[in-house]
Amino acid sequence: MNTPAEILLVEDDPALLAGMLLNLQTEGYLITAAPRGKLALTQCETRKFDLIILDLMLPDIDGIDIIRTLRGRGDSTPILILSARGDVDVKVQGLQAGADDYMTKPFELLELLARVTAILRRRFGNTRVVTFGDVEVFPEERKILRAGKVVHLTPREFDLLNWFIQNPRQISSREFLLSEIWQAGTDATERTVDNFVMTLRKKLDNPRKPRHFITVRGFGYRFQQ
Template structure:
């Protein structure tokens, strides 16, 4: 699943990123409050881990703003402020959980799993046609048959299913799945789309329009009909 970590301590941020990626999550790490807002709006992550002591925008200010955007996506607060009123204020602003620094990575990972389990089933399981993706168990079924995917294949399919009905550009997929800039000059997206089609037994006309993963000429890829076609 997609996680956003906002932590201005670089060493701690990298430590959290590695620990959460070990659980199979896609982790976006930012170091200030404004970046946290920007990435939240761009990604709408499944879980946000937010330090209160952030530059540019304070964590409490970021938390309050994020809750005006989405009232359900889980947010876990990290803070070195031990006074009880800090935790109360965070919970009143809409935080789902609050952890005091220093903390155990094992406990934080467990709390993240608990928060993700509370998400609505519609967000945990993505479905289109006869393809079903469980984002917690990281499993994929097509017509009830398991499809074994690598981490990158899963992340690519997840990104397309989250945007079903909308074309996702190659540049966007390159940045979001591989963390590469648009000037990388690689055809890795097209290669992995072919991997996915083969594993999903995704056959169709040469133009790709009859396939589960459709090719939008000159733009990118899409799952499902475009809004105007629906």
């Protein structure tokens, strides 16, 4: 099973927390919410995250102190600060404490998602390339080129693509793909799988005469290079 990136979201504003949680989950990330700093530190002791999104102005512990504590433990998890404190001194302090990026509230959702993607890309690195047709896929970097141009996929679209390229020629039912790619309890249906495959065809194949994302009538789908 392809495991989506796991993000710890540390934010004490209930409305902002709920909105970010929904949007990040929609993009396919696994989110753990922590409205308090002490809870965030406890979560980091017991679990390994791919990214921490951290508010600085928490009711119990200052966000800068959380960063220093994590780095003092040897925890190198990337940290993206989100804070209403936009003065340069605070930004410098946060970055010097060990944060990887800093965004000032209010922020645009698309910019947040782009920064999350960029941080995760740097974290996973680039060690191999999978090619089919005129497409190049860098799985660890979560980067895709088609005819030399960058193709943007959502995290869920990439997870589906990654499963296909790891299991070439295997025939998979829609039900099976749902269990592999989508979390239990989501509203995804077999029709959702069809829509995502169609999107991959549009972005990476020929949607009218697909060569790589093949429908196997009565069974499901098969990927061939």
